[in-house]
Amino acid sequence: MPAPESTHATRQPHRTAEGGGNLLRIKAYTELKARILTGDLEPGAFLSERQVAGWLAMSKTPVRAAFERLESEGFITISPQQGVVVRDLSVAEIADHFELRAALECFVVGRLADSKLDAAQRALLDENLDAQQVAIEEGSVQDQIRLDGEFHQLLFRFMGNAELMRVMTQMRERILRVIQRALTRNRERFRTIYPEHRSIVKAIYAGDGKLAAQLMGLHLENGKQTLLLPSRTAAL
């Protein structure tokens, strides 16, 4: 391999207004991920470049790019010369996921309790919690799942750490399907999430970082149990 002759920047690209996603590969990625997350494409479903290219009325190239990204994010598996299969999370991955989340979220709530939240931040949390209460009363599992995600995301956003946000957002997307399946079947757990959230926020407001972290740890442990034993209450 020849040496790179003049690799240094001789021309800096200008940052122009990038619409964000009128690229076909972005469209393919978004569409496929949405179908996977909503369960439209169940784990084990078989995909091929040409097939998806036909659905989306584009060529193989952007579909391939979308596949590679989805694979790197853990949603699918590409087997060379064989095909693409929608992945599911293994038990070990779910357990690892919650351990990782526990480490990060306990850290976050501990910090947030120390450095008191301002009025605007508290308003956002309170608004979210009130909406959760409504979702419980109305029995809307979908709303509760969405609000749960927004709740945890709010806490991370308040830390102002972009790397943390990136990691957590990616993890949330991966576990979402499992949450939906488990929570739809387990109405009991569905109702206990909200009070746990409320108690965590209460501890944060009180400035008790130790307690907030401890409560968050229990909250996530409960969540893990629900996801790892999804068929228990389904049979009752």
Next chain:
Amino acid sequence: MPAPESTHATRQPHRTAEGGGNLLRIKAYTELKARILTGDLEPGAFLSERQVAGWLAMSKTPVRAAFERLESEGFITISPQQGVVVRDLSVAEIADHFELRAALECFVVGRLADSKLDAAQRALLDENLDAQQVAIEEGSVQDQIRLDGEFHQLLFRFMGNAELMRVMTQMRERILRVIQRALTRNRERFRTIYPEHRSIVKAIYAGDGKLAAQLMGLHLENGKQTLLLPSRTAAL
């Protein structure tokens, strides 16, 4: 967009012996990342699909795939219709990196202290620490950087959490260049890393999770300071 007619798995790909990386896109990815990590391609360096394809004697296709992966991992920036530029970590990213690492590594050492390490694990840590001492005496910055990475990686591996390993490995690769630049200039910090590692391991062996986590927090705080103020001792 038409509905997916029959997406369910009708044919499961067989797992065959995949060599791992005789794919051209893997070669391109590996080669480019190596050049970026070693500093051969400095931040700001300009790349193009055709240029790199020429270096590596392949077509644009696998190079493009490598670019997209490197972009998702934060090593480069792809500007549509403009080009590819090797990225550097901003001050904010470095700070966020260390905060995230602190959350994870303090958690890890705390856990490891509680569940005592077995003899084999202690042997690996001791071996690594002894090698660090040698590196210090010999003044080999490169060896110390390598051993430092292996040290932290050992701790994560002992947790047995694949997700944790993945996140940390990716983060380590991103920060590596900054560490190399900073540590090469700051010989003072270079010498203080080893005793900090030693004290952390001592706390773990003693079963004192609180102390281990606290020491790890200080260790990372020192590291952050070194990386964020690289020119201080460079002038002395």
Next chain:
DNA sequence: CAAGCCCAACTGGCATGTCAGATAGATTTT
């Protein structure tokens, strides 16, 4: 001389075609 313009030379984005590897079912062989 300065400001505006224009054009040639890049860039990545995508469509398309070719190819080797893998699969499944029919066929042949034992």
Next chain:
DNA sequence: AAAATCTATCTGACATGCCAGTTGGGCTTG
């Protein structure tokens, strides 16, 4: 009947070519 083989037809991997958007330098124009 069972085992081996052949073959049609899938798959992704890669090469190539065309296109629009971007850029920077030279030209035109004031």
